[in-house]
Each structure stands twice: as structure tokens, then as C-alpha cells.
Amino acid sequence: MLKSFVITGENGKIETMINLKDISVTFTQKDREVKAVDNVSLEVDKGDIYGIVGYSGAGKSTLVRVINLLQPPTQGSVIVDDKDLVALSKKALNEERKKIGMIFQHFNLMESRTIADNVAFPLKGSGLSKAEITEKVENLLELVGILDKKAAYPNQLSGGQKQRVAIARALANDPKILLCDEATSALDPKTTLAILSLLKEVNEKLGITIVIITHEMQVVKEICNKVAVMENGRVIESGQVIDIFNNPQKPLTLDFIRTATHVEQAEKQILSHTSEKVYELKFSHASDPIIIELYKRFGASANILYGNIEFIQNIPIGTLLVTFTGDFVFDDVVAYLTSQDVKIVEIGGSANV
Ligand SMILES: Nc1ncnc2c1ncn2[C@@H]1O[C@H](COP(=O)(O)OP(=O)(O)OP(=O)(O)O)[C@@H](O)[C@H]1O
Numbered sequence: 046m047l048k049s050f051v052i053t054g055e056n057g058k059i060e061t062m063i064n065l066k067d068i069s070v071t072f073t074q075k076d077r078e079v080k081a082v083d084n085v086s087l088e089v090d091k092g093d094i095y096g097i098v099g100y101s102g103a104g105k106s107t108l109v110r111v112i113n114l115l116q117p118p119t120q121g122s123v124i125v126d127d128k129d130l131v132a133l134s135k136k137a138l139n140e141e142r143k144k145i146g147m148i149f150q151h152f153n154l155m156e157s158r159t160i161a162d163n164v165a166f167p168l169k170g171s172g173l174s175k176a177e178i179t180e181k182v183e184n185l186l187e188l189v190g191i192l193d194k195k196a197a198y199p200n201q202l203s204g205g206q207k208q209r210v211a212i213a214r215a216l217a218n219d220p221k222i223l224l225c226d227e228a229t230s231a232l233d234p235k236t237t238l239a240i241l242s243l244l245k246e247v248n249e250k251l252g253i254t255i256v257i258i259t260h261e262m263q264v265v266k267e268i269c270n271k272v273a274v275m276e277n278g279r280v281i282e283s284g285q286v287i288d289i290f291n292n293p294q295k296p297l298t299l300d301f302i303r304t305a306t307h308v309e310q311a312e313k314q315i316l317s318h319t320s321e322k323v324y325e326l327k328f329s330h331a332s333d334p335i336i337i338e339l340y341k342r343f344g345a346s347a348n349i350l351y352g353n354i355e356f357i358q359n360i361p362i363g364t365l366l367v368t369f370t371g372d373f374v375f376d377d378v379v380a381y382l383t384s385q386d387v388k389i390v391e392i393g394g395s396a397n398v
Pocket residue numbers: 072073074079080081099100101102103104105106107108260
């Protein structure tokens with residue numbers, strides 16, 4: 046797992062790169078109104094890799110298209126790199142848009158042009174000479190790892206390679222922000238990891254702030270430092286990925302997190318094989334050897350049925366599924382675990398302990 050990356054200004058303060066305030070987007074179709082984005086405020090700092098997750102139709106793409114004003118908001122303000130985009134003239138807006146690159150699920154390459162020409166396309170009118178453009182394109186293709194394909198055409202490339210071209214093209218104008226709308230959704234798991242690691246490299250090497258839309262919490266877990274969860278046009282929960290994984294507040298968030306771990310699968314298996322009460326213990330950095338302490342202090346022996354550790358932003362989040370035997374007072378166990386920041390929940394049963 047790679048380290049998270051935070052850019053600070055001269056005074057060491059974290060700087061805001063994208064500030065969406067009270068954004069709403071309403072579409073009118075025939076006589077029906079759809080509130081695709083409903084009063085969303087979102088702050089993305091310089092250097093963030095910010096994930097936006099939600100199921101289909103939640104409003105993710107609409108919200109992200111507001112960031113470069115491809116989708117003007119019905120209400121709210123869009124401040125990017127300290128500029129109020131809604132207030133800019135068309136010309137000034139076009140200049141600001143160059144600071145924002147974008148990639149998509151289906152790559153959107155020009156099939157009749159070579160890879161090099163695809164990447165060179167946004168440099169038209171940049172004032173660079175032909176030789177300078179060639180040099181820049183080659184540097185970009187080298188950065189994304191497919192310089193050897195410069196003379197090929199898109200249909201000769203795999204999905205992962207096409208996405209690399211799209212990333213190179215999105216970086217052509219030296220943007221400060223890269224927006225990724227389901228950029229890995231059309232790729233297999235291995236290629237997805239390779240593209241995510243390239244995005245992380247782009248973030249770290251070039252200092253580019255990244256916003257990633259996805260419906261896979263696995264993507265968030267892999268590279269994002271912050272995340273917002275969207276439902277019905279609203280952001281229902283947001284924050285540091287580690288906090289959200291550790292302590293999700295909303296059922297939908299928990300749903301997403303469970304898809305990114307194998308715990309749910311293990312729970313199902315275990316519950317189908319036992320009639321005993323099974324407990325999930327969740328911990329981030331318990332300082333005591335808790336299993337031994339539970340036995341020594343209270344005579345509670347925990348039988349471990351399953352264990353898993355996820356690393357999020359280099360911080361381990363552990364899950365144990367256990368049954369207890371012994372003659373002990375259950376409230377003592379709960380109180381001790383709570384004092385150690387270990388959460389305990391009975392699984393299968395519905396109530397939290
Ligand atoms: N141009 C449009 N005209 C009318 N309705 C739209 C338009 N664009 C989006 N919508 C509606 O707004 C809502 C949010 O759509 P959006 O594409 O932002 O969702 P999403 O979270 O990106 O979904 P997905 O995961 O399927 O891409 C949906 O109900 C959609 O039908």
C-alpha cells in the first residue's frame with residue numbers, strides 16, 4: 046500500500062483545490078423533474094485522491110461534471126483553485142478547464158488516429174512547436190508506460206493500454222486536477238490495480254489532485270485518502286477513508302465497505318455451520334493482547350473462527366469472528382473491549398451488543 050500524499054502551502058497549511066458549495070442540479074424531462082444532485086457541499090484538498098462512491102443513479106457523474114462546469118449547477122458555487130468558475134467569462138473558463146483533465150470508463154479515444162496523435166490532440170493551439178509537442182507526447186507516453194505503442198491505433202490496444210493513453214491525453218495540458226469517472230469499471234481486477242497504481246503515481250510525482258468516481262469500495266480502499274458516499278443526489282457520509290472504514294455511520298456505507306472485504310462471506314459460511322453466538326471484533330490498533338487478556342481477566346476464552354486484516358492508508362484494520370466459552374460476565378468483556386477501542390457486535394443476531 047502506498048503512502049498518502051498531502052500538499053501543503055508555503056505556511057504548511059493544507060490548501061483547498063475544489064470547493065463545491067450547496068450544489069444542486071435539477072433536470073427537467075417532459076413534465077418530470079429529477080434532482081440529480083441535491084444540495085451537496087464538498088471540499089477537496091490539494092493532493093487528495095478523493096473517492097465518490099454510490100450506486101447507479103446516485104448523481105456521481107453529474108456532481109463531478111459540475112467541477113469543470115460541463116454540467117452547470119442549478120444552484121450553488123464552484124470554486125476551483127481559488128476561482129469562482131460560474132462567474133468567469135467563456136474564455137477564462139476555457140483556460141481554467143485546461144487545469145482539469147478527465148478520463149472515462151470507455152476511454153473516448155479517436156479510433157482513426159494514432160496513439161501519439163490522440164495524446165497530442167489537446168495540445169493544438171497550445172503554442173508549442175511540432176518538435177516540442179512530439180517531445181511532450183513521448184514523455185507522457187513514457188510516464189504511462191506505453192511509449193512503444195505510439196504509432197499504433199486504439200483498436201490494437203487492450204483496455205488497460207487504452208486507459209493509459211487516455212490518462213496521457215488528460216495530462217497533456219499539465220492539469221492540476223484529474224477527474225476519473227468509473228475509469229476502471231471496464232477493466233479486469235489485475236488491470237484495475239495497475240491503472241490505480243498509475244493514478245497514484247500521477248498524484249505523487251506530479252502533485253495532481255484526483256477525484257475518482259466508482260461504485261467499488263475496493264477502488265477507494267486501494268488509493269483514496271478521502272471518500273464521499275452518495276445516495277439519491279446527496280452526500281450521506283464523507284471523511285478520511287480510514288475513519289469511514291473504521292466507523293461507518295450509515296447502513297449504505299457499511300454495505301459498500303463489506304463488498305471490499307471478505308468478512309461478509311466468512312460470516313455467512315460460519316453462521317450456516319454453527320448455532321452458537323458469533324461475535325465480530327473490530328480493532329484498529331489494540332494495544333493489549335486482547336484475546337489473552339479476556340481469558341486472564343474474565344475467564345472468557347475466545348475461539349477464533351476467522352481473522353482478517355485490511356491495510357488502509359497503511360493502518361491495519363482487523364476483524365475477528367469468535368465464539369466465547371467459559372463462565373464469565375459478558376458485560377465485563379464488552380466494557381474491557383470498549384476500553385481498548387475494540388468494537389464488538391453479535392453477527393447473525395441483529396442487535397449491537
Ligand atoms: N442529462 C440528463 N437529463 C436528465 N436526467 C439526467 C441527465 N443526466 C443524469 N440524469 C439523471 O440524474 C440522476 C443521476 O445521474 P448520474 O449519471 O449523475 O448518476 P451516477 O451516480 O453517475 O450513475 P452511474 O453509476 O449509473 O453512472 C439519474 O436519475 C439520471 O437519470
